[in-house]
Amino acid sequence: MNSVNTIILGVKSLDKLIFHDMKLYWLEGGVVSFDGGAIFGVVPKPLWSKRYPANEFNQIEQATDPILIQYCNKNYLIDTGIGNGKFTDKKKRNFGVREESKVKENLTEFELTEEEIDVVLMTHMHFDHASGLTRFENGKFVSVFPNAEIYVNEKEWDEVRDPNSRSKSTYWKENWKAIHDQVITYKEKCEPAKGIEMIHTGGHSDGHAIIRLTQNNETLIHMADIMSTHAHQNPLWVMAYDDYPMDALFAKEKWMKEAYENNYAFIFYHDAYYRMIKWDNEGKEIVSSLGRSKEKYIDPINSY
Secondary structure, X not given: OHHHHOEEEOOOOOEEEEEOOEEEEEOOOOEEXXXXXXXXOOOOHHHHOOOOOOOOOOEEEEEOOOEEEEEOOEEEEEOXXXXXXXXXXXXXXXXXXXXXXXXHHHHHOOOOOHHHOOEEEOOOOXXXXXXXXXXXXXOEEEEOOOOOEEEEEHHHHHHHHOOOOOHHHOOOHHHHHHHHHHEEEEOOEEEEEOOEEEEEOOOOOOOOEEEEEEEOOEEXXXXXXXOOOHHHOOXXXXXXOOOOHHHHHHHHHHHHHHHHHOOOEEEOOOXXXXXXXXXXXXXXXEEEEEEOOOOOOOOOOOOO
16 A cells, blocks of 8 residues: 555644545544553453553543545544533543644644534544534534534434433533534445445444545545554454443454455554554554654653
8 A cells, every 4th residue: 555655744743644635634632541441441451551551540641633634625524532621620630631622723724714624524422532523602512613514323323312321421412412403324334425434333332433435446444442542453452431342342353354354554543652554464564654743641661
């Protein structure tokens, strides 16, 4: 995949990846530090900490960086970060919030406004992905991207509006009410544009989806939170946050097998160390990668 190897540090500090006719930029959606045990589930810390370090509170750094895709004269966004002003002091402490969103400022570097985002592709609606959809303004929550079509899986959209006792802690009303009229739902998969597919997997949430970008018979795959970081490469390493862990496991097995066999490269929203990785056909060796250039709050144990 020669095009994926064409790696350029983009507009000022933003990481950029050229993929044929698509330009991908990682915006600054905020930084959190989630509990390592929750992120790696039943995997013992002596195993996962070799691949992804923790701080003294056992928290691991997680970027929440939306991916801006410029393609065919349109601006697409994969997820939206944690926004601004959505976290109480208690939530900031519990989730280790280090930074809030700079997406608005990032867009000005492209001479873009939030009104010029055409499409938002929501992998799911958990607060660390959806809080950037709205902001508090003039006494009420309003849409940050008022002219965008917002794609959400049908099951996800149903649950976000009527969460159960477990999911109500992550599906916040302030993140979805103001964008209600912009939402477009789909069942198993949809294609918002030629070469951009959203595919329902379930697992992390009932309505969780992955995104596949295809250009000139080459593919980038965004596994979202069923494979939130490079350290989750092992299909058995699933989150304690997963509502349906066996569905997450089976979906990872299916899509990673397809990815290895067809030379897909993986892109990430949460990873503190990598933006993109391409493994060999057996998933053993990294053959191409794009690192996250932003300085980390938690220094890695290994050299990345």
